[in-house]
Amino acid sequence: MDVVTEYLHMASKLIVGLIGVIIVIRLLGKKEMAQVTLLDFVYALVLGGVIKDAMYDPTVTIPNMIFVLAIWSVLIYLFEKVTQKSGAIRHVVKxxxxxxxxxxxxxxHKMENLNLEIEELGQLLRVEGIFSLREVNYVMFENSGQLTVLKKQSEQNQPLDTPSYTLIGDGKVxxxxxxxxxxxxxxxESALAGIGKQIGDIYYAEWNYEKGWHIQDYDGRMYDFDE
Structure with missing residues:
Protein backbone atom coordinates (compact mmCIF):
# COMPACT_ATOMS: atom_id res chain seq x y z
CA MET A 1 0.00 0.00 0.00
CA ASP A 2 1.56 3.31 -1.11
CA VAL A 3 1.40 6.50 0.94
CA VAL A 4 -1.48 8.06 -1.02
CA THR A 5 -3.58 4.92 -0.75
CA GLU A 6 -2.83 4.68 2.96
CA TYR A 7 -3.98 8.24 3.61
CA LEU A 8 -7.10 7.76 1.51
CA HIS A 9 -7.83 4.64 3.55
CA MET A 10 -7.45 6.61 6.80
CA ALA A 11 -9.70 9.37 5.45
CA SER A 12 -12.34 6.79 4.58
CA LYS A 13 -12.17 5.40 8.11
CA LEU A 14 -12.53 8.91 9.51
CA ILE A 15 -15.67 9.47 7.44
CA VAL A 16 -17.11 6.16 8.62
CA GLY A 17 -16.24 7.12 12.21
CA LEU A 18 -18.00 10.48 11.83
CA ILE A 19 -21.10 8.75 10.52
CA GLY A 20 -20.92 6.38 13.50
CA VAL A 21 -20.75 9.30 15.93
CA ILE A 22 -23.78 10.93 14.29
CA ILE A 23 -25.73 7.67 14.54
CA VAL A 24 -24.90 7.29 18.24
CA ILE A 25 -25.94 10.89 18.93
CA ARG A 26 -29.25 10.24 17.19
CA LEU A 27 -29.75 7.07 19.21
CA LEU A 28 -29.19 8.94 22.47
CA GLY A 29 -31.77 11.54 21.49
CA LYS A 30 -31.52 15.30 21.68
CA LYS A 31 -29.77 16.26 24.90
CA GLU A 32 -28.08 19.36 26.14
CA MET A 33 -24.59 18.90 27.57
CA ALA A 34 -26.01 19.39 31.08
CA GLN A 35 -28.25 16.35 30.52
CA VAL A 36 -25.44 13.98 29.52
CA THR A 37 -25.15 11.14 32.03
CA LEU A 38 -22.20 8.98 33.02
CA LEU A 39 -23.54 6.21 30.81
CA ASP A 40 -23.61 8.55 27.80
CA PHE A 41 -19.99 9.39 28.55
CA VAL A 42 -19.11 5.67 28.55
CA TYR A 43 -20.84 5.24 25.19
CA ALA A 44 -18.76 8.08 23.73
CA LEU A 45 -15.54 6.83 25.34
CA VAL A 46 -15.87 3.34 23.87
CA LEU A 47 -16.85 4.75 20.49
CA GLY A 48 -13.82 7.04 20.49
CA GLY A 49 -11.56 4.10 21.33
CA VAL A 50 -12.99 2.02 18.49
CA ILE A 51 -12.48 4.82 15.96
CA LYS A 52 -8.96 5.62 17.19
CA ASP A 53 -7.80 2.01 17.00
CA ALA A 54 -9.34 1.55 13.57
CA MET A 55 -7.70 4.72 12.26
CA TYR A 56 -4.14 3.66 13.06
CA ASP A 57 -4.36 -0.10 12.69
CA PRO A 58 -3.85 -1.01 9.02
CA THR A 59 -5.19 -4.51 9.60
CA VAL A 60 -8.63 -3.10 10.46
CA THR A 61 -10.61 -2.74 7.25
CA ILE A 62 -13.54 -0.43 6.63
CA PRO A 63 -16.01 -3.38 6.63
CA ASN A 64 -14.56 -4.42 10.02
CA MET A 65 -15.07 -0.90 11.30
CA ILE A 66 -18.63 -0.68 9.98
CA PHE A 67 -19.45 -4.03 11.61
CA VAL A 68 -18.12 -2.96 15.03
CA LEU A 69 -19.89 0.42 14.86
CA ALA A 70 -23.13 -1.29 13.86
CA ILE A 71 -22.94 -3.75 16.75
CA TRP A 72 -22.12 -0.96 19.20
CA SER A 73 -25.01 1.17 17.92
CA VAL A 74 -27.45 -1.72 18.28
CA LEU A 75 -26.22 -2.42 21.81
CA ILE A 76 -26.68 1.24 22.77
CA TYR A 77 -30.18 1.29 21.29
CA LEU A 78 -31.24 -1.90 23.09
CA PHE A 79 -29.70 -0.81 26.38
CA GLU A 80 -31.42 2.59 26.22
CA LYS A 81 -34.77 0.90 25.55
CA VAL A 82 -34.30 -1.52 28.45
CA THR A 83 -33.43 1.29 30.86
CA GLN A 84 -36.46 3.29 29.69
CA LYS A 85 -38.80 0.36 30.35
CA SER A 86 -37.35 -0.71 33.70
CA GLY A 87 -37.19 1.84 36.50
CA ALA A 88 -35.08 -0.46 38.67
CA ILE A 89 -32.44 -0.97 35.98
CA ARG A 90 -32.49 2.73 35.09
CA HIS A 91 -31.79 3.73 38.68
CA VAL A 92 -28.95 1.22 38.99
CA VAL A 93 -27.30 2.16 35.70
CA LYS A 94 -28.02 5.88 35.44
CA HIS A 109 -24.57 11.10 54.84
CA LYS A 110 -25.90 11.90 51.35
CA MET A 111 -22.99 14.26 50.80
CA GLU A 112 -20.59 11.58 52.03
CA ASN A 113 -22.08 8.93 49.72
CA LEU A 114 -21.47 11.20 46.73
CA ASN A 115 -17.95 12.10 47.92
CA LEU A 116 -19.09 15.71 47.63
CA GLU A 117 -17.36 18.25 49.85
CA ILE A 118 -18.89 21.43 51.24
CA GLU A 119 -16.65 23.62 49.10
CA GLU A 120 -17.67 21.74 45.96
CA LEU A 121 -21.34 22.19 46.83
CA GLY A 122 -20.70 25.88 47.40
CA GLN A 123 -19.16 26.19 43.93
CA LEU A 124 -22.17 24.52 42.32
CA LEU A 125 -24.56 26.80 44.21
CA ARG A 126 -22.65 29.91 43.17
CA VAL A 127 -23.14 28.88 39.55
CA GLU A 128 -26.87 29.06 40.35
CA GLY A 129 -26.41 32.54 41.80
CA ILE A 130 -26.65 31.45 45.44
CA PHE A 131 -23.91 32.63 47.78
CA SER A 132 -25.22 31.40 51.12
CA LEU A 133 -26.69 28.10 52.30
CA ARG A 134 -29.08 30.06 54.51
CA GLU A 135 -30.98 30.97 51.32
CA VAL A 136 -31.68 27.34 50.42
CA ASN A 137 -34.58 25.14 51.47
CA TYR A 138 -34.10 22.12 49.19
CA VAL A 139 -31.28 21.03 46.89
CA MET A 140 -31.38 18.04 44.56
CA PHE A 141 -28.23 16.66 42.93
CA GLU A 142 -29.32 15.47 39.48
CA ASN A 143 -27.87 12.59 37.46
CA SER A 144 -26.24 15.12 35.15
CA GLY A 145 -24.25 16.61 38.04
CA GLN A 146 -26.35 19.78 38.05
CA LEU A 147 -28.28 21.13 41.03
CA THR A 148 -31.98 21.82 41.29
CA VAL A 149 -32.50 24.43 43.98
CA LEU A 150 -35.58 25.62 45.88
CA LYS A 151 -34.89 28.76 47.86
CA LYS A 152 -36.53 29.60 51.17
CA GLN A 153 -39.59 31.79 50.75
CA SER A 154 -38.33 34.10 53.48
CA GLU A 155 -35.07 34.68 51.61
CA GLN A 156 -36.42 35.18 48.09
CA ASN A 157 -37.33 38.82 48.65
CA GLN A 158 -34.30 39.60 50.80
CA PRO A 159 -31.23 38.92 48.65
CA LEU A 160 -27.86 39.42 50.31
CA ASP A 161 -25.72 42.31 49.12
CA THR A 162 -22.52 40.70 50.37
CA PRO A 163 -21.22 37.14 49.93
CA SER A 164 -21.06 34.65 52.76
CA TYR A 165 -17.73 33.12 53.75
CA THR A 166 -17.56 29.38 54.37
CA LEU A 167 -15.22 29.10 57.35
CA ILE A 168 -15.75 25.45 58.27
CA GLY A 169 -16.51 22.64 55.84
CA ASP A 170 -16.59 18.94 56.67
CA GLY A 171 -15.32 19.71 60.17
CA LYS A 172 -12.21 21.56 58.95
CA VAL A 173 -11.27 25.22 58.98
CA GLU A 189 -13.12 29.43 68.15
CA SER A 190 -14.44 32.26 70.30
CA ALA A 191 -17.63 32.48 68.24
CA LEU A 192 -18.18 28.72 68.49
CA ALA A 193 -17.54 28.76 72.23
CA GLY A 194 -20.56 31.05 72.53
CA ILE A 195 -22.79 28.13 71.49
CA GLY A 196 -20.78 25.55 73.40
CA LYS A 197 -19.13 24.04 70.33
CA GLN A 198 -15.64 23.33 69.03
CA ILE A 199 -14.44 23.23 65.44
CA GLY A 200 -14.59 19.42 65.30
CA ASP A 201 -18.29 19.50 66.25
CA ILE A 202 -19.24 21.61 63.25
CA TYR A 203 -20.09 20.21 59.84
CA TYR A 204 -20.62 23.58 58.21
CA ALA A 205 -20.22 27.20 59.26
CA GLU A 206 -20.54 30.38 57.24
CA TRP A 207 -20.41 34.05 58.18
CA ASN A 208 -21.92 37.07 56.49
CA TYR A 209 -21.44 40.78 57.21
CA GLU A 210 -25.19 41.40 57.11
CA LYS A 211 -26.61 38.36 58.91
CA GLY A 212 -23.76 36.92 60.95
CA TRP A 213 -23.38 33.19 61.52
CA HIS A 214 -25.14 30.24 59.90
CA ILE A 215 -23.91 26.96 61.41
CA GLN A 216 -24.84 23.29 61.31
CA ASP A 217 -23.25 20.68 63.56
CA TYR A 218 -22.85 16.98 62.84
CA ASP A 219 -26.08 16.22 64.73
CA GLY A 220 -28.05 18.40 62.31
CA ARG A 221 -28.67 21.24 64.76
CA MET A 222 -28.73 24.72 63.25
CA TYR A 223 -27.40 27.94 64.78
CA ASP A 224 -28.06 31.40 63.37
CA PHE A 225 -26.80 34.39 65.32
CA ASP A 226 -25.00 37.70 64.95
CA GLU A 227 -21.37 38.06 65.90
Whole structure:
Protein backbone atom coordinates (compact mmCIF):
# COMPACT_ATOMS: atom_id res chain seq x y z
CA MET A 1 0.00 0.00 0.00
CA ASP A 2 1.56 3.31 -1.11
CA VAL A 3 1.40 6.50 0.94
CA VAL A 4 -1.48 8.06 -1.02
CA THR A 5 -3.58 4.92 -0.75
CA GLU A 6 -2.83 4.68 2.96
CA TYR A 7 -3.98 8.24 3.61
CA LEU A 8 -7.10 7.76 1.51
CA HIS A 9 -7.83 4.64 3.55
CA MET A 10 -7.45 6.61 6.80
CA ALA A 11 -9.70 9.37 5.45
CA SER A 12 -12.34 6.79 4.58
CA LYS A 13 -12.17 5.40 8.11
CA LEU A 14 -12.53 8.91 9.51
CA ILE A 15 -15.67 9.47 7.44
CA VAL A 16 -17.11 6.16 8.62
CA GLY A 17 -16.24 7.12 12.21
CA LEU A 18 -18.00 10.48 11.83
CA ILE A 19 -21.10 8.75 10.52
CA GLY A 20 -20.92 6.38 13.50
CA VAL A 21 -20.75 9.30 15.93
CA ILE A 22 -23.78 10.93 14.29
CA ILE A 23 -25.73 7.67 14.54
CA VAL A 24 -24.90 7.29 18.24
CA ILE A 25 -25.94 10.89 18.93
CA ARG A 26 -29.25 10.24 17.19
CA LEU A 27 -29.75 7.07 19.21
CA LEU A 28 -29.19 8.94 22.47
CA GLY A 29 -31.77 11.54 21.49
CA LYS A 30 -31.52 15.30 21.68
CA LYS A 31 -29.77 16.26 24.90
CA GLU A 32 -28.08 19.36 26.14
CA MET A 33 -24.59 18.90 27.57
CA ALA A 34 -26.01 19.39 31.08
CA GLN A 35 -28.25 16.35 30.52
CA VAL A 36 -25.44 13.98 29.52
CA THR A 37 -25.15 11.14 32.03
CA LEU A 38 -22.20 8.98 33.02
CA LEU A 39 -23.54 6.21 30.81
CA ASP A 40 -23.61 8.55 27.80
CA PHE A 41 -19.99 9.39 28.55
CA VAL A 42 -19.11 5.67 28.55
CA TYR A 43 -20.84 5.24 25.19
CA ALA A 44 -18.76 8.08 23.73
CA LEU A 45 -15.54 6.83 25.34
CA VAL A 46 -15.87 3.34 23.87
CA LEU A 47 -16.85 4.75 20.49
CA GLY A 48 -13.82 7.04 20.49
CA GLY A 49 -11.56 4.10 21.33
CA VAL A 50 -12.99 2.02 18.49
CA ILE A 51 -12.48 4.82 15.96
CA LYS A 52 -8.96 5.62 17.19
CA ASP A 53 -7.80 2.01 17.00
CA ALA A 54 -9.34 1.55 13.57
CA MET A 55 -7.70 4.72 12.26
CA TYR A 56 -4.14 3.66 13.06
CA ASP A 57 -4.36 -0.10 12.69
CA PRO A 58 -3.85 -1.01 9.02
CA THR A 59 -5.19 -4.51 9.60
CA VAL A 60 -8.63 -3.10 10.46
CA THR A 61 -10.61 -2.74 7.25
CA ILE A 62 -13.54 -0.43 6.63
CA PRO A 63 -16.01 -3.38 6.63
CA ASN A 64 -14.56 -4.42 10.02
CA MET A 65 -15.07 -0.90 11.30
CA ILE A 66 -18.63 -0.68 9.98
CA PHE A 67 -19.45 -4.03 11.61
CA VAL A 68 -18.12 -2.96 15.03
CA LEU A 69 -19.89 0.42 14.86
CA ALA A 70 -23.13 -1.29 13.86
CA ILE A 71 -22.94 -3.75 16.75
CA TRP A 72 -22.12 -0.96 19.20
CA SER A 73 -25.01 1.17 17.92
CA VAL A 74 -27.45 -1.72 18.28
CA LEU A 75 -26.22 -2.42 21.81
CA ILE A 76 -26.68 1.24 22.77
CA TYR A 77 -30.18 1.29 21.29
CA LEU A 78 -31.24 -1.90 23.09
CA PHE A 79 -29.70 -0.81 26.38
CA GLU A 80 -31.42 2.59 26.22
CA LYS A 81 -34.77 0.90 25.55
CA VAL A 82 -34.30 -1.52 28.45
CA THR A 83 -33.43 1.29 30.86
CA GLN A 84 -36.46 3.29 29.69
CA LYS A 85 -38.80 0.36 30.35
CA SER A 86 -37.35 -0.71 33.70
CA GLY A 87 -37.19 1.84 36.50
CA ALA A 88 -35.08 -0.46 38.67
CA ILE A 89 -32.44 -0.97 35.98
CA ARG A 90 -32.49 2.73 35.09
CA HIS A 91 -31.79 3.73 38.68
CA VAL A 92 -28.95 1.22 38.99
CA VAL A 93 -27.30 2.16 35.70
CA LYS A 94 -28.02 5.88 35.44
CA UNK A 95 -28.55 6.68 39.09
CA UNK A 96 -31.30 8.87 40.52
CA UNK A 97 -31.50 12.37 41.96
CA UNK A 98 -30.18 12.74 45.50
CA UNK A 99 -31.48 15.25 48.05
CA UNK A 100 -28.54 17.12 49.57
CA UNK A 101 -30.41 19.78 51.52
CA UNK A 102 -33.83 19.22 53.06
CA UNK A 103 -35.73 21.91 54.96
CA UNK A 104 -32.56 23.98 55.08
CA UNK A 105 -30.40 21.20 56.55
CA UNK A 106 -27.42 19.61 54.85
CA UNK A 107 -27.78 15.84 54.73
CA UNK A 108 -24.32 14.76 55.81
CA HIS A 109 -24.57 11.10 54.84
CA LYS A 110 -25.90 11.90 51.35
CA MET A 111 -22.99 14.26 50.80
CA GLU A 112 -20.59 11.58 52.03
CA ASN A 113 -22.08 8.93 49.72
CA LEU A 114 -21.47 11.20 46.73
CA ASN A 115 -17.95 12.10 47.92
CA LEU A 116 -19.09 15.71 47.63
CA GLU A 117 -17.36 18.25 49.85
CA ILE A 118 -18.89 21.43 51.24
CA GLU A 119 -16.65 23.62 49.10
CA GLU A 120 -17.67 21.74 45.96
CA LEU A 121 -21.34 22.19 46.83
CA GLY A 122 -20.70 25.88 47.40
CA GLN A 123 -19.16 26.19 43.93
CA LEU A 124 -22.17 24.52 42.32
CA LEU A 125 -24.56 26.80 44.21
CA ARG A 126 -22.65 29.91 43.17
CA VAL A 127 -23.14 28.88 39.55
CA GLU A 128 -26.87 29.06 40.35
CA GLY A 129 -26.41 32.54 41.80
CA ILE A 130 -26.65 31.45 45.44
CA PHE A 131 -23.91 32.63 47.78
CA SER A 132 -25.22 31.40 51.12
CA LEU A 133 -26.69 28.10 52.30
CA ARG A 134 -29.08 30.06 54.51
CA GLU A 135 -30.98 30.97 51.32
CA VAL A 136 -31.68 27.34 50.42
CA ASN A 137 -34.58 25.14 51.47
CA TYR A 138 -34.10 22.12 49.19
CA VAL A 139 -31.28 21.03 46.89
CA MET A 140 -31.38 18.04 44.56
CA PHE A 141 -28.23 16.66 42.93
CA GLU A 142 -29.32 15.47 39.48
CA ASN A 143 -27.87 12.59 37.46
CA SER A 144 -26.24 15.12 35.15
CA GLY A 145 -24.25 16.61 38.04
CA GLN A 146 -26.35 19.78 38.05
CA LEU A 147 -28.28 21.13 41.03
CA THR A 148 -31.98 21.82 41.29
CA VAL A 149 -32.50 24.43 43.98
CA LEU A 150 -35.58 25.62 45.88
CA LYS A 151 -34.89 28.76 47.86
CA LYS A 152 -36.53 29.60 51.17
CA GLN A 153 -39.59 31.79 50.75
CA SER A 154 -38.33 34.10 53.48
CA GLU A 155 -35.07 34.68 51.61
CA GLN A 156 -36.42 35.18 48.09
CA ASN A 157 -37.33 38.82 48.65
CA GLN A 158 -34.30 39.60 50.80
CA PRO A 159 -31.23 38.92 48.65
CA LEU A 160 -27.86 39.42 50.31
CA ASP A 161 -25.72 42.31 49.12
CA THR A 162 -22.52 40.70 50.37
CA PRO A 163 -21.22 37.14 49.93
CA SER A 164 -21.06 34.65 52.76
CA TYR A 165 -17.73 33.12 53.75
CA THR A 166 -17.56 29.38 54.37
CA LEU A 167 -15.22 29.10 57.35
CA ILE A 168 -15.75 25.45 58.27
CA GLY A 169 -16.51 22.64 55.84
CA ASP A 170 -16.59 18.94 56.67
CA GLY A 171 -15.32 19.71 60.17
CA LYS A 172 -12.21 21.56 58.95
CA VAL A 173 -11.27 25.22 58.98
CA UNK A 174 -11.07 26.79 55.52
CA UNK A 175 -8.04 28.97 56.06
CA UNK A 176 -8.10 31.13 52.94
CA UNK A 177 -11.64 32.27 53.74
CA UNK A 178 -10.51 33.41 57.18
CA UNK A 179 -7.66 35.30 55.54
CA UNK A 180 -10.08 37.06 53.19
CA UNK A 181 -12.01 38.24 56.24
CA UNK A 182 -8.78 39.28 57.95
CA UNK A 183 -9.75 37.11 60.92
CA UNK A 184 -7.96 34.28 62.68
CA UNK A 185 -8.70 30.89 64.19
CA UNK A 186 -9.02 32.37 67.69
CA UNK A 187 -11.88 34.58 66.52
CA UNK A 188 -13.59 31.52 65.02
CA GLU A 189 -13.12 29.43 68.15
CA SER A 190 -14.44 32.26 70.30
CA ALA A 191 -17.63 32.48 68.24
CA LEU A 192 -18.18 28.72 68.49
CA ALA A 193 -17.54 28.76 72.23
CA GLY A 194 -20.56 31.05 72.53
CA ILE A 195 -22.79 28.13 71.49
CA GLY A 196 -20.78 25.55 73.40
CA LYS A 197 -19.13 24.04 70.33
CA GLN A 198 -15.64 23.33 69.03
CA ILE A 199 -14.44 23.23 65.44
CA GLY A 200 -14.59 19.42 65.30
CA ASP A 201 -18.29 19.50 66.25
CA ILE A 202 -19.24 21.61 63.25
CA TYR A 203 -20.09 20.21 59.84
CA TYR A 204 -20.62 23.58 58.21
CA ALA A 205 -20.22 27.20 59.26
CA GLU A 206 -20.54 30.38 57.24
CA TRP A 207 -20.41 34.05 58.18
CA ASN A 208 -21.92 37.07 56.49
CA TYR A 209 -21.44 40.78 57.21
CA GLU A 210 -25.19 41.40 57.11
CA LYS A 211 -26.61 38.36 58.91
CA GLY A 212 -23.76 36.92 60.95
CA TRP A 213 -23.38 33.19 61.52
CA HIS A 214 -25.14 30.24 59.90
CA ILE A 215 -23.91 26.96 61.41
CA GLN A 216 -24.84 23.29 61.31
CA ASP A 217 -23.25 20.68 63.56
CA TYR A 218 -22.85 16.98 62.84
CA ASP A 219 -26.08 16.22 64.73
CA GLY A 220 -28.05 18.40 62.31
CA ARG A 221 -28.67 21.24 64.76
CA MET A 222 -28.73 24.72 63.25
CA TYR A 223 -27.40 27.94 64.78
CA ASP A 224 -28.06 31.40 63.37
CA PHE A 225 -26.80 34.39 65.32
CA ASP A 226 -25.00 37.70 64.95
CA GLU A 227 -21.37 38.06 65.90
Missing amino acids: GKPVTLIKEGKLLY IGYQLEELDRDKNWL
